[in-house]
Amino acid sequence: MPKNRKRNGELVDGWFMRKKKNIPSLNESIFYCIERSTKYQCPAAYGVSNTTRAVRLIRPHINHEKDKLANNVNLGRQHLKENANSGTVREVIDDMRFTFGTDTSMMMGDYNAKRRLVHYEKSQSNSEKN
Numbered sequence: 001m002p003k004n005r006k007r008n009g010e011l012v013d014g015w016f017m018r019k020k021k022n023i024p025s026l027n028e029s030i031f032y033c034i035e036r037s038t039k040y041q042c043p044a045a046y047g048v049s050n051t052t053r054a055v056r057l058i059r060p061h062i063n064h065e066k067d068k069l070a071n072n073v074n075l076g077r078q079h080l081k082e083n084a085n086s087g088t089v090r091e092v093i094d095d096m097r098f099t100f101g102t103d104t105s106m107m108m109g110d111y112n113a114k115r116r117l118v119h120y121e122k123s124q125s126n127s128e129k130n
Helices: 068-082 089-100 102-107 111-129
Strands: 009-012 015-023 028-033 045-049 055-059
Touching (some): 009 068, 015 045, 015 068, 068 089, 068 102, 068 111, 089 102, 089 111
Antiparallel strands (some): 009 015, 015 028, 028 045, 045 055
16 A cells, blocks of 8 residues: 555645645645645745644745646545445445535546445455454
């Protein structure tokens, strides 16, 4: 299993970022661009205040644009993984489709791809319990 598989991302200033670390002395968290380890090699880093959620730019984004649909696809996959055990496969997929819309659902792939993702997450959570 990849070492960063369980890291969740979140939207920061319209970009999909993952939390790297917490800096208690500054009372902020450092976020890296999710495209850092892909073909884009984006070095973007933001500092986000833990209290006010104010964003401080450390390094700008390069080699890719802000894409709302791609961000929603990432959030939709994350939603499926987090809610895999909250009902039947059909209920989980329908909830994701209702939350993020049909465009996001279509970009994520067909029903079988989403079904495999939910089944995989259910099996992972069952193996962790044992």
